[in-house]
């Protein structure tokens with residue numbers, strides 16, 4: 001048995017899951033095995049929606065493998081990386097026994113999935129030092145070993161704090177937890193960061209998994225295409241536990257178009273604009289009256305603390321600008337998270353905050 005399977009719930013290691021019509025390997029000319037309609041819908045002008053899709057579309061899997069420089073067997077495609085988070089928690093955590101470790105303030109889905117699975121949540125708060133939020137990695141390892149933690153979620157760049165965890169530090173944690181816990185690095189925003197992805201380290205560190213998504217840099221949030229990159233033995237179990245047809249054919253089509261060389265070149269240009277805008281908005285925001293602090297974020301957003309976050313939020317809203325109010329998150333009771341928009345939209349954020357401060 002592959003060592004990574006020791007971390008999988010014992011009752012699921014050999015679970016076959018649902019055997020769908022598309023997963024049965026047979027060939028033929030006339031397909032009458034899935035109770036599909038023999039005619040396409042009038043609404044389906046490209047005739048791509050009549051049949052159930054391949055559960056893991058091979059062409060998309062291989063395009064994603066090329067993009068992330070891994071092999072297709074290391075990839076499971078799901079409905080956004082959200083589905084991968086949920087699947088990982090369900091497949092690894094025994095309810096009421098195992099735990100999931102998170103580093104708040106951080107993306108909320110890890111805690112939601114833990115709660116739904118009845119897994120305990122172990123929280124190791126980020127440390128807010130003079131320059132940035134930082135993950136307390138020694139404490140992460142210590143608590144993970146002490147508290148039956150099966151999955152450690154590390155978000156890099158972090159949402160909403162925006163910091164990157166150095167690759168060597170993530171690998172050191174994974175080595176310390178080898179055989180005990182899976183370390184999942186959520187790289188939803190890594191395309192916007194100066195640091196490289198850890199995807200290529202998955203092959204040599206079997207308890208490391210990486211989450212990637214087409215929702216952010218690739219501008220396909222509505223297509224819901226994300227993936228987990230992990231040891232092929234773990235991918236195989238996750239696939240068997242996944243819902244029968246998780247990747248809708250129209251979503252596969254748009255994703256494949258987004259991964260052609262021309263579309264990828266356009267994506268790279270958009271990323272460069274976002275990064276330049278991020279640095280420019282960060283400087284200007286930091287100089288704004290009423291802004292206490294702007295974090296050096298590496299994603300497509302900025303986290304800022306305000307003298308009066310409520311007034312800033314309301315002023316932006318009154319001018320039609322909706323940002324994320326972080327005041328309900330731990331350590332962030334004066335903070336807003338602002339996604340980078342177009343240069344014109346970012347200019348409007350600044351102008352609105354400037355005008356609001358002059359009035360007050």
Ligand SMILES: Cc1ncc(COP(=O)(O)O)c(C=O)c1O
Nearest residue numbers: 080081082107159188213215226
């Ligand atoms: C850190 C992080 N991970 C994962 C996701 C989910 O992304 P997806 O659209 O791939 O489900 C988000 C969405 O905002 C996120 O911020």
